[in-house]
Amino acid sequence: MNTTKSEALYARARKSIPGGVNSPVRAFRGVGGTPRFIVSGEGCCVVDADGNRYIDYVGSWGPLILGHRHPAVIQALQEALETGTSFGAPTEKEIDLAEEICAAVPSVEMVRLVNSGTEAVMSALRVARGFTGRDLTIKFEGCYHGHVDSLLVKAGSGLATLGVSDSAGVPASFAETTITVPFNNLDAVERAFAAHPGKIACIAVEPIAGNMGCIPPAPGFLEGLRELCTRHGALLLFDEVMTGFRVAYGGAQTLYSIRPDLSAFGKVIGGGLPIAAYGGSAEVMSHVAPQGSVYQAGTLSGNPIAVSAGLAMLRTLQANPELYSQLEETSAALTANPPAGVTVNRVGSMFTFFVTKEPVTDFASAKTSDTERFKRLFHWMLANGVYLAPSQFEAGFVSTCHTHADITHTREAMAAFFESETRG
Numbered sequence: 001m002n003t004t005k006s007e008a009l010y011a012r013a014r015k016s017i018p019g020g021v022n023s024p025v026r027a028f029r030g031v032g033g034t035p036r037f038i039v040s041g042e043g044c045c046v047v048d049a050d051g052n053r054y055i056d057y058v059g060s061w062g063p064l065i066l067g068h069r070h071p072a073v074i075q076a077l078q079e080a081l082e083t084g085t086s087f088g089a090p091t092e093k094e095i096d097l098a099e100e101i102c103a104a105v106p107s108v109e110m111v112r113l114v115n116s117g118t119e120a121v122m123s124a125l126r127v128a129r130g131f132t133g134r135d136l137t138i139k140f141e142g143c144y145h146g147h148v149d150s151l152l153v154k155a156g157s158g159l160a161t162l163g164v165s166d167s168a169g170v171p172a173s174f175a176e177t178t179i180t181v182p183f184n185n186l187d188a189v190e191r192a193f194a195a196h197p198g199k200i201a202c203i204a205v206e207p208i209a210g211n212m213g214c215i216p217p218a219p220g221f222l223e224g225l226r227e228l229c230t231r232h233g234a235l236l237l238f239d240e241v242m243t244g245f246r247v248a249y250g251g252a253q254t255l256y257s258i259r260p261d262l263s264a265f266g267k268v269i270g271g272g273l274p275i276a277a278y279g280g281s282a283e284v285m286s287h288v289a290p291q292g293s294v295y296q297a298g299t300l301s302g303n304p305i306a307v308s309a310g311l312a313m314l315r316t317l318q319a320n321p322e323l324y325s326q327l328e329e330t331s332a333a334l335t336a337n338p339p340a341g342v343t344v345n346r347v348g349s350m351f352t353f354f355v356t357k358e359p360v361t362d363f364a365s366a367k368t369s370d371t372e373r374f375k376r377l378f379h380w381m382l383a384n385g386v387y388l389a390p391s392q393f394e395a396g397f398v399s400t401c402h403t404h405a406d407i408t409h410t411r412e413a414m415a416a417f418f419e420s421e422t423r424g
């Protein structure tokens, strides 16, 4: 496979951009080798600078549930461009998108639009603190909530792969506001509440972990978190930046019938453009400025171009519920009977092939994966035209554009890899 142009672009990029990328995991540090510079995407495929074509299971890290360049999204963007790019004043489409989100997610009565998942979680956390008058947060090892200062503690994927347990530049006093406990471990959560009575503002959780690879909640785990928050007067914050509108139209909270107090969304709601949101009950969200005293703002928040793309994406999903059954079916076909030595976790169209025999239920068990073998798998798949996430500790995504032929090709390439490994 010729990668001359990607190599040249990577060398050039490293001179003007730290590490040559605008988000660390894109640099392939978790797998080695040269990141592919992408020139175009269509449906479930992307094409790199050297003209190599790949079946894409990254989907821009989650947003592209309808594949690249979905006609409804492209048309909405073209129409929006005719009217201007940004006004810094309210527009009707922002109400449409807010109403669409509120209608889809039972726990959300009011929502504020922001520009990234990080911003959504950071703001929701501030609301939780403002609402409760408390400072501490419980989070789970391996869960990632964006690069929010206080939450960059045992934060999964990028950090896990880079072997950095924490980030430089975060004041110790910020990190100290976060208590980390193992995912799927209610006893540890209970102990954290007991150790800090009346101090915990919220539990922040990915209801289905995606940033240490895909790890579903154990039966009763989310129900237990709900119960503990209610009992201790803390808010339950579901970070649905990855799962929202992905595992079900109303997100993981609809799938599992849990009502969090606050939710963060991103990825799918932007249709591939930078948009995110946080919301909750009218009572909680009335604390947000200018209605309330928790300050949060944004020059480009609710940007009309991004809102148009997100709205087109959500309306397409809402009007075609069979798309979720289709995703379930293709994703099930992809992950059925994995090769020996592989544990596969999947919820809907979110999945991870862990190169381990152990069941993966938390960060510690995710780390039993053979990351060296994963690297070889990753490059084998790439050479065979399949673009997996370039890290063992990431979720992959199936889009509505993946066909059975794509799935079959992917499965055959993977089977061939494990066969070649056993032959030595």
Ligand SMILES: *Cc1c(COP(=O)(O)O)cnc(C)c1O
Binding pocket: 115, 116, 117, 118, 119, 121, 144, 145, 146, 147, 206, 210, 211, 239, 240, 241, 242, 266, 267, 276
């Ligand atoms: C991607 C992600 C974020 C961060 O979103 P950005 O748009 O990258 O800032 C936060 N939480 C979860 C669960 C995510 O998957």
